Amino acid sequence: MTDFTRTRSLFHMPDGVIYLDGNSLGPLPVAATDRVRSMMSEQWGKQLIRGWNSAGWMAQPRRIGDRVGRLIGAPEGTVVIGDTLSIKVYQALAAALELNSSRRVILSDNGNFPTDLYMAEGLLRSLDRGYQLKIVAPEEVEDAIDATIAVLMLTEVDYRTGRLHDMKALTQKAHAAGALTVWDLAHSAGAIPVDVSGAKADFAVGCTYKYLNGGPGAPAFIYVAPRHADAARPALSGWLGHQAPFAFDLDYRAGAGIERMRVGTPPVIAMAALDAALDVWEGVSMNEVRKASIALADLFIREVEARCPELTLASPRDGDKRGSQVSFRHANGYAIMQALIARGVIGDFRAPDAIRFGFTPLYIGEAEVRAAVDAIEDVVNNRRWDAAEYRKMAVVT
Amino acid sequence: MTDFTRTRSLFHMPDGVIYLDGNSLGPLPVAATDRVRSMMSEQWGKQLIRGWNSAGWMAQPRRIGDRVGRLIGAPEGTVVIGDTLSIKVYQALAAALELNSSRRVILSDNGNFPTDLYMAEGLLRSLDRGYQLKIVAPEEVEDAIDATIAVLMLTEVDYRTGRLHDMKALTQKAHAAGALTVWDLAHSAGAIPVDVSGAKADFAVGCTYKYLNGGPGAPAFIYVAPRHADAARPALSGWLGHQAPFAFDLDYRAGAGIERMRVGTPPVIAMAALDAALDVWEGVSMNEVRKASIALADLFIREVEARCPELTLASPRDGDKRGSQVSFRHANGYAIMQALIARGVIGDFRAPDAIRFGFTPLYIGEAEVRAAVDAIEDVVNNRRWDAAEYRKMAVVT
Numbered sequence: 001m002t003d004f005t006r007t008r009s010l011f012h013m014p015d016g017v018i019y020l021d022g023n024s025l026g027p028l029p030v031a032a033t034d035r036v037r038s039m040m041s042e043q044w045g046k047q048l049i050r051g052w053n054s055a056g057w058m059a060q061p062r063r064i065g066d067r068v069g070r071l072i073g074a075p076e077g078t079v080v081i082g083d084t085l086s087i088k089v090y091q092a093l094a095a096a097l098e099l100n101s102s103r104r105v106i107l108s109d110n111g112n113f114p115t116d117l118y119m120a121e122g123l124l125r126s127l128d129r130g131y132q133l134k135i136v137a138p139e140e141v142e143d144a145i146d147a148t149i150a151v152l153m154l155t156e157v158d159y160r161t162g163r164l165h166d167m168k169a170l171t172q173k174a175h176a177a178g179a180l181t182v183w184d185l186a187h188s189a190g191a192i193p194v195d196v197s198g199a200k201a202d203f204a205v206g207c208t209y210k211y212l213n214g215g216p217g218a219p220a221f222i223y224v225a226p227r228h229a230d231a232a233r234p235a236l237s238g239w240l241g242h243q244a245p246f247a248f249d250l251d252y253r254a255g256a257g258i259e260r261m262r263v264g265t266p267p268v269i270a271m272a273a274l275d276a277a278l279d280v281w282e283g284v285s286m287n288e289v290r291k292a293s294i295a296l297a298d299l300f301i302r303e304v305e306a307r308c309p310e311l312t313l314a315s316p317r318d319g320d321k322r323g324s325q326v327s328f329r330h331a332n333g334y335a336i337m338q339a340l341i342a343r344g345v346i347g348d349f350r351a352p353d354a355i356r357f358g359f360t361p362l363y364i365g366e367a368e369v370r371a372a373v374d375a376i377e378d379v380v381n382n383r384r385w386d387a388a389e390y391r392k393m394a395v396v397t
Numbered sequence: 398m399t400d401f402t403r404t405r406s407l408f409h410m411p412d413g414v415i416y417l418d419g420n421s422l423g424p425l426p427v428a429a430t431d432r433v434r435s436m437m438s439e440q441w442g443k444q445l446i447r448g449w450n451s452a453g454w455m456a457q458p459r460r461i462g463d464r465v466g467r468l469i470g471a472p473e474g475t476v477v478i479g480d481t482l483s484i485k486v487y488q489a490l491a492a493a494l495e496l497n498s499s500r501r502v503i504l505s506d507n508g509n510f511p512t513d514l515y516m517a518e519g520l521l522r523s524l525d526r527g528y529q530l531k532i533v534a535p536e537e538v539e540d541a542i543d544a545t546i547a548v549l550m551l552t553e554v555d556y557r558t559g560r561l562h563d564m565k566a567l568t569q570k571a572h573a574a575g576a577l578t579v580w581d582l583a584h585s586a587g588a589i590p591v592d593v594s595g596a597k598a599d600f601a602v603g604c605t606y607k608y609l610n611g612g613p614g615a616p617a618f619i620y621v622a623p624r625h626a627d628a629a630r631p632a633l634s635g636w637l638g639h640q641a642p643f644a645f646d647l648d649y650r651a652g653a654g655i656e657r658m659r660v661g662t663p664p665v666i667a668m669a670a671l672d673a674a675l676d677v678w679e680g681v682s683m684n685e686v687r688k689a690s691i692a693l694a695d696l697f698i699r700e701v702e703a704r705c706p707e708l709t710l711a712s713p714r715d716g717d718k719r720g721s722q723v724s725f726r727h728a729n730g731y732a733i734m735q736a737l738i739a740r741g742v743i744g745d746f747r748a749p750d751a752i753r754f755g756f757t758p759l760y761i762g763e764a765e766v767r768a769a770v771d772a773i774e775d776v777v778n779n780r781r782w783d784a785a786e787y788r789k790m791a792v793v794t
Contacts, residue, residue, distance in 0.1 A: 012442045021446045028442040036666065037434050044612055045409045045425040048743060049418045057613055084661025086635035087484060094523065110647055115636035115661065118649040122634035126491065126523050135647060209662070215441055216454055216665035237519035238483035239512035248748055250507055250532060252515035264481025264512065265606065268613035269433065269667050346445060351645055 002288035007362040010280045011213070018368045018375075020347045023187060023325045023358030026213030026277070035276035036269060044268075057268045061240075064271055065221060065258070067278045068212065071286065072185060072204065073195030074223045080258045081274070082266055085186060085207040085220040087236065089153075090119045091261055092203035092222060094235035096151040096180040097127070099202075099228060103150035104131050107179070111138040111158035116184055120153065123235075138163060142173060149179040156194070157187035157323030160350050162315045164192070164323050168199040175200065186210060189221075191293070191324035191360075193286045196223050203228070211324065211360065214274035222261045229257040238263030280362060292361035294319035296369050297326050300357065303373040304328060308380045314354050327354040335385040336376075345375040399685035404759040407677045408610070415765045415772075417744045420584060420722045420755030423610030423674070432673035433666060441665075454665045458637075461668055462618060462655070464675045465609065468683065469582060469601065470592030471620045477655045478671070479663055482583060482604040482617040484633065486550075487516045488658055489600035489619060491632035493548045493577045494524070496599075496625060500547035501528050504576070508535040508555035513581055517550065520632075535560060539570060546576040553591070554584035554720030557747050559712045561589070561720050565596040572597065583607060586618075588690070588721035588757075590683045593620055600625070608721065608757065611671035619658045626654040635660030677759060689758035691716035693766050694723050697754065700770040701725060705777045711751050724751040732782040733773075742772045 012028040013019060019027055043055040052058045065079035072079075082088075093106070106120055117135065124131040136144045138158060145152060152174040156165050171181045180202040188194050190211030196204045204223040208214035224232055234254055239245045240262040243253040254260040298319055304311055311328040330336055330353060337349040347357040357372070379385060409425040410416060416424060440452040449455045462476035469476070479485075490503070503517055514532065521528040533541045535555060542549060549571040553562050568578045577599040585591050587608030593601045601620040605611035621629055631651055636642045637659040640650040651657040695716055701708055708725040727733055727750060734746040744754040754769070776782060 012438075014443045014445070017445070019445060025441075025446045025448075027445060028437060033434055033437045033442075036437060037430055040425060040430045040433060040612070040670070041409075044422075045430075046411045048411070048414070048416060048424060049422045049745065050738070050743070051422075051613060083480065083484065084635070086661035087480065087633065090633060113636075114639070114645050114647065117647055118634045118636055118639060121649045122632050123523075125630075126520075126632050127525075129525075207662070215437070216448060217662045217667070219664070220661070233522075235519050235523050236484065236487060237515045238481070239510075239515055242511070242515060246748070248511050250511065250514055252518045264483035264617070265604070265614045267616070267664055267667055269670055270614070270664055273437070273666055341447070346447070348446065351643070 002285050004292065004361055004365065007280055007284060011363040013363060016344045018345045018372050019364065020345065020357040020359065020372060022360035023191070023210055024348055025209055025216055026211060027363060029213055029277045029280055031279060032215065032273045032276040036272045039269065039272035057266065060268065060271045061262055061266045064275055064278065068189065068208065068221050069223065071194070071281060072189050072223065073197045075197060075226065078226055078229065078258055079221050079223045080261050081219050081221050081271065082262055083220055085184070085205060086115045086119050087263070088205035088220045088222040089116045089182070089184065090123055091234065091236055092182045092205050093120055093151060093153060094123055095228070095232035096182055096203055098233045099231060100150040100180050103148060104129070105148045106131065106133050106151050106153055107141065107144055107149045108133065108135050108153045109138045109141050110135055111160060111163065112153070112155045113159050113184065113186060116153065116155060138165070141165070142170060145170070145173050145177050145179060147177050149174065149177060151180050151182055153182040155184035155186060157191065159187055160314070160354055161327050162323040162325040164321050167201060171199050171201055187323050187325065192290050201225065208274050212274070213277040213280065215270065215277070217270070218274050219267050219270055224258055224261060232260070234260040236263050240264060240266070289361050293324045293359045296359040296361060296364065296366065297322065297324070299366065300326055300359065300369050300373065303370070304376060307373065307377045310380055324360065325356055325358040327356045329353045330355065330380070332385060336379055339379045339385040340375055343375055345372045399682050401689065401758055401762065404677055404681060408760040410760060413741045415742045415769050416761065417742065417754040417756065417769060419757035420588070420607055421745055422606055422613055423608060424760060426610055426674045426677055428676060429612065429670045429673040433669045436666065436669035454663065457665065457668045458659055458663045461672055461675065465586065465605065465618050466620065468591070468678060469586050469620065470594045472594060472623065475623055475626065475655055476618050476620045477658050478616050478618050478668065479659055480617055482602060483512045483516050484660070485602035485617045485619040486513045486579070486581065487520055488631065488633055489579045489602050490517055490548060490550060491520055492625070492629035493579055493600055495630045496628060497547040497577050500545060501526070502545045503528065503530050503548045503550055504538065504541055504546045505530065505532050505550045506535045506538050507532055508557060508560065509550070509552045510556050510581065510583060513550065513552060535562070538562070539567060542567070542570050542574050542576060544574050546571065546574060548577050548579055550579040552581035552583060554588065556584055557711070557751055558724050559720045559722040561713070561718050564598060568596050568598055584720050584722065589687050598622065605671050609671070610674040610677065612667065612674070614667070615671050616664050616667055621655055621658060629657070631657045633660050637661060637663070686758050690721045690756045693756040693758060693761065693763065694719065694721070696763060697723055697756065697766050697770065700767070701773060704770065704774045707777055721757065722753055722755040724753045726750045727752065727777070729782060733776055736776045736782040737772055740772055742769045
């Protein structure tokens with residue numbers, strides 16, 4: 001049984017804050033600040049350029065990739081860290097399209113995070129070979145998988161509602177239709193048990209600043225199934241994905257396996273923070289996290305629905321069909337969320353009308369959920385918001 | 398007159414080290430560690446998701462971009478920070494090719510850093526429209542500019558030898574031939590006076606971990622000339638380059654001007670270090686830096702040639718035709734550099750036979766140059782190296 005008292009003590013949480021936005025930016029792990037300071041002073045400061053070898057900087061993207069891999073069911077040597085999620089989506093989709101080059105349709109849904117769709121748009125425009133990006137509603141995905149689809153590209157957990165796609169079933173159906181899959185795990189990794197191997201996913205990508213608590217703008221990750229790793233073409237063929245980066249050849253030769261998904265010089269300072277953040281997961285059972293997160297979210301839904309009749313549930317009621325976040329709709333959602341944030345209950349708002357709350361048992365428990373509902377009840381039922389008072393505030397998903 | 402005593406005090410330099418590798422990785426600015434610690438504790442730790450606005454994280458890529466812009470002659474609002482140099486090369490080249498879409502030849506030279514060529518290769522393969530990457534010797538570039546060239550893509554300072562291209566003259570010739578230019582300033586920004594506006598460069602990119610001292614894997618920058626900024630297509634069309642990222646539209650609409658060259662979520666922790674590193678440049682005259690760096694390199698060349706006849710100069714002798722680094726050739730270059738590093742004189746080795754030294758007046762002076770030459774003289778003339786003793790060590794350019 002995971003001891004969440006222990007994991008709670010591993011995060012810094014400011015007084016007076018109930019943080020239900022770890023699905024957007026995880027909180028600061030207590031150990032991260034010292035880890036980064038030590039990386040900077042002891043490694044960069046003292047070892048200087050030698051740190052690339054002596055401090056293991058060059059090997060970090062693979063080493064930390066394996067740590068993330070353990071949380072998403074990926075075997076050793078199949079995950080690498082770097083860049084942003086947008087870039088990793090581009091790499092995965094470009095490689096998948098080339099592996100399935102006789103087809104021309106990419107299937108996605110309107111619950112995919114927009115940057116995935118934007119990156120696809122840009123790639124397809126560059127390719128300019130009659131590709132079509134077909135976007136359907138999430139519930140229509142399954143039926144839309146047919147023999148025209150080259151790649152099924154989905155985010156497993158809908159950023160708006162928390163609705164969960166069945167990765168295994170959809171991948172199976174895609175494969176049966178001759179399509180490959182690219183799964184975005186942005187709201188899955190660290191939130192729910194993921195098994196990219198068991199699901200036979202072809203490519204998976206994700207970010208590390210949400211449930212993995214790597215810090216604002218922490219680098220992304222990419223998984224390539226071993227069966228594709230040596231065949232996948234790296235569209236972003238940077239020197240660190242080269243077979244021999246330090247030979248300084250004029251021609252690109254893709255590195256072995258997942259190495260070829262590296263692009264430029266790795267972000268060493270950011271990776272030190274991420275590495276410290278991943279320590280939190282040692283000894284933690286993802287199944288226990290999942291069980292606890294469903295219990296917290298169920299409690300939240302029950303209490304909010306009982307006490308705030310003006311709010312409409314926008315998330316699946318069944319915990320097994322939901323990621324680790326819950327959204328409610330209200331015409332004044334934006335102002336309501338601003339009022340909640342002003343009193344320390346931090347969730348976020350997603351246009352046009354959703355207020356969104358993330359449940360992260362590593363550092364949030366029943367007491368926080370109950371206190372949050374008290375605040376929501378007061379704000380909503382007593383109209384303690386004034387739309388004019390709250391200036392537009394952009395928050396990162 | 399720049400007071401280099403002051404700037405020297407702003408860097409941490411370990412005892413016993415003579416650091417002539419700032420052209421590969423700049424040393425730790427004293428202020429960077431606290432800046433990052435404070436960003437992590439005070440901003441991430443306390444403001445959590447609110448930091449995107451309250452701490453200005455979202456605006457950093459532009460704000461810090463302007464700081465870099467001032468060092469390369471770029472007007473406000475024309476430079477943005479993010480990703481790696483490889484990614485920025487890709488963006489610049491893709492946009493330039495589309496702006497000059499009737500032509501099919503990219504001209505570069507074999508002194509360009511390999512990742513620039515690799516990224517171009519990958520892009521051209523994706524485009525698959527009969528593009529040709531023509532690579533000539535650096536001294537043949539000028540003559541190879543003709544009316545077939547779509548884009549001239551060069552690194553201003555050759556990473557191997559320090560040979561300096563004439564950015565202004567080559568850009569002028571390129572424009573006269575109807576070509577656009579992409580300049581890689583990796584070994585220029587912070588090393589020599591650069592004037593992208595005066596030279597009429599179309600696109601420029603660079604990294605911030607060399608002469609700008611941003612730390613290992615610090616993010617890159619891209620400049621787009623104002624005349625192209627609203628026409629340049631972002632091939633890597635990520636959400637933060639969207640006109641309205643938080644509208645979460647399904648379709649991409651490129652942001653105004655340089656904004657569209659943003660891709661994913663910005664690396665906030667790394668940018669805090671870079672921001673602190675850029676403080677060092679306040680009140681520093683780049684012309685004074687340049688004068689001092691030429692004097693140091695001239696002294697170095699003179700002394701090494703006088704005392705180590707086995708070493709052959711691989712860099713231009715004329716300081717005005719050289720960046721801020723000097724290379725010498727020796728068949729045992731690799732072992733020699735390992736022996737030098739073992740005694741604290743840190744330069745680096747570039748295959749097949751070059752030992753390379755960078756001169757960075759912000760923190761290196763005549764005393765260090767003389768001490769370095771003493772060590773080189775002893776190592777080379779007294780054969781104080783043994784190739785078998787030094788294991789292969791990869792260093793990042």
